[in-house]
Amino acid sequence: MVHPIVSVAKKEILDNIRNFWLILVTLIFTTLVFFASWAGSLNQSWANLGILISQILAPIVHAIAPIIGLILGYSCVVGELEAGSLPLLASHAISRTDILFGKLIGRGFILLYSIVFGFGLGVFAIAFNVPDADYGAYGIFIAATILLSFVFFCLGVFISTLFRRRSIAMMLSLGVWVVFIWIWPLITTIMIFSLYSSFLEKATLSFSIPTWFYIVDLFSPVTVYDRLITLTISPNLTGDLGAIPIPSFYSAELMVGLLMLWIGSVMVCGLFRFHRMDI
């Protein structure tokens, strides 16, 4: 007998595989890799895949990957609630945990598929444009992107258990994206500037950033993703985050752990909410 989780996962895939936005974003990924590697091949300094990824691809992908995660997540529960099929589904011999895990697995598979497919096609563009490409780095880049998109996917799923109206869940998801992509970097930049100017006033010779800033900076999963890329793909490249040096406690393991922590804790929140929902 098929476990209900498997049934729900299969149904989710069938029901969402033709999602227009997903197909669009997948194509954007491929196009992006193609143009970036092609443009890079014109300029010799970009011919290095590490530079291509960390300087060109990652800053764009770190904004797009959260979008597909959120698109697949925000409608997960509230979409079916509003469409009206959730009461019928939940009236069967199935637990709420089964339902949510089935949905997470089904939609998670689509997410995985979109990223792997989109970037997988990109391999051809790289092979064509970048000489002596290090495909290991590209693999790490894809894996990191998957992690980042899953953080936002789980955030979206949590948001989808908070409201009874799909449109409101969508607006909040958009808000979450704006906060992590625009607002948070703005806040940290302002922090850096005010730190720097206070140093200038004191006329201290060397400017060093306090440790707490490095901790606060890691609040955003997008920042964590950027640091992960810097640490793994281009460590010998700059050795710093632009003007800001990398502190010694930053490591790839820490970044991966933080992303996993986001995924796990947000998933637990979603499960907690879903169990207490009237459907």
Next chain:
Amino acid sequence: MFLNKHGVLNDTIYLRNIFMIRGVSVNSSHDSMITVQGLTKEYGTQTALDTISFQVRKGEVFGFLGPNGAGKTTTIKAILGLIKYKQGAIALNGLDIVKQGKLAREVVGYLPERVAMYANLTAIQNLQFFSELKKVSEVDFDGLLVEYGLGDVGKKKIREFSKGMVQRLGMAQAILGSPKLLILDEPSGGLDPRGVRLIREKIRAVKKNGTTVFLSSHILSEVQAVCDRIGIIHKGRIVAEDSVSVLGKKLDLKPRITVQLESITPAIKDAIYAIKNLNTIEISGNTIEVVCNAEQKALVILAIAHAGGNIINLQTEEPSLEEVFIRYTED
């Protein structure tokens, strides 16, 4: 004999199963399919269900009636464990719906009030999905669709279905796998006359197989035709629970007779008014309407004939479910 939490005497000989569900002792006798006890549900400040208690016995067709917004759908959702409540307890097939919901729901087939299916999936894909959840295999989906008047739309996506078509598919889904308990929330909603008849026939058919049916409906003729017992909910409270005839007797409802005459003379009027204890007498044109008990019926006819009246037509109406409903849901 046992006293339950509300001090009500439960003297049924079937009583076997008294168990505590979150502080409420539930008497779920082994012939009980659904036991609801002291259930209260609040939406914000509004009390949708106010300490309701009732039982649905195994094998019976239970009609659940009440005005719009009375709390029927809310009750059904609570029985299925779809909504959370602070007070009360529900046993479904002898199991606590909150703690053992997954197991308890194994016996259920459910047709929701606003049934919806997966819009991007075809009718057959939807049925396949639900049959997997119900753990029934080797279903003849095409045959099933033909049975429900959906023979040529099996490969159509649900987004292209009309409301009535979805309703039919919903009914096919609910009965799939011959559940022990069928919960129908306004199954005739949006159906054409053939569809309404199909539902009635299906209810009769599953009843023959011993299936318990919980039927919420506004079509009283349908309820009267198929239900063994009814429960009436009004403003979140159960105001009646029994068979239609017993409820009619409790209300002291009497048959109404309508006599049409060639002409009505003063002598006939006098003869009618002379009969003692008639409830209502309405005389208009050539028609006399009288509400009386069964024994007085003959007396009325005799009096008219004796006074020289020429009877053209005679009609007797038994107390109807409609009257029972109206009387119990008066403010």
